[in-house]
């Protein structure tokens with residue numbers, strides 16, 4: 001069972017000259033329509049309500065909320081060079097947080113419920129106090145915090161497979177252990193937001209609960225999956241979340257203008273299969289996705305379909321991906337990175 005969360009407001013926020021645009025959603029919706037999965041009884045679409053302005057204070061500073069609200073009232077306002085409001089942004093952002101929240105609520109409701117919030121603007125770079133990297137408010141973090149505070153969920157794991165480190169999500173839960181944050185991202189030496197090194201593990205109660213898996217540039221599918229398999233399943237099994245939230249970004253695709261990971265569309269199917277298997281094992285298959293980045297328009301639709309393939313009963317994006325997964329052969333740097341990650345995480349998790 002998969003539920004897509006959509007709304008017209010998500011198309012209204014636009015930034016001049018920036019690829020984080022409504023076209024992204026159009027490409028994804030076209031792909032969904034073309035493969036006809038909406039005809040299936042286990043696939044649904046629903047509309048979310050916006051959250052209230054005051055709800056944002058549960059994760060963001062008053063100043064950030066004011067800056068985005070007033071910027072949007074004025075119209076075109078650059079909060080940062082690449083994070084720019086128009087007159088619809090504030091409303092869209094409130095509904096984007098509402099979309100992520102609804103995705104979480106749907107997933108929580110019963111076993112094997114999977115939801116996917118097709119939201120814009122994205123959120124995973126927004127910290128408590130700062131909008132950045134096309135993100136105004138942190139949708140997935142709003143949802144995680146809401147589910148813990150209001151729905152009494154005790155442990156949530158967030159897996160972020162966007163090309164870029166989910167620095168905002170990490171910031172918001174850096175001193176908490178009720179939300180485990182795992183980000184796989186391209187090398188912070190070359191890739192925005194230039195953070196996300198293995199040693200960034202969280203602090204105080206959150207120490208050990210922020211997992212950074214920075215990957216060498218142009219890593220390719222097989223090496224990416226090797227890194228995933230070495231770290232993520234062990235940590236998720238140890239942590240036993242009640243629900244897995246996913247920051248789903250597609251800018252890891254080969255030749256994405258903002259990405260460095262060189263993944264193929266089949267790589268996204270393999271990642272989703274792994275997340276699905278883990279969720280079935282530890283949290284009754286409950287998964288809620290929130291859309292983050294992805295800017296390679298001619299492959300975004302296929303990467304999206306590949307990433308939902310395991311969650312739709314009578315649909316498989318590709319029946320035999322094993323021969324199609326790419327490889328960079330870049331073993332040495334990856335090996336060094338994995339040794340470093342394991343060394344850092346060993347005190348906290350049963351990693352061998």
Ligand SMILES: [Zn+2]
Nearest residue numbers: 162164251293
């Ligand atoms: Zn990204």
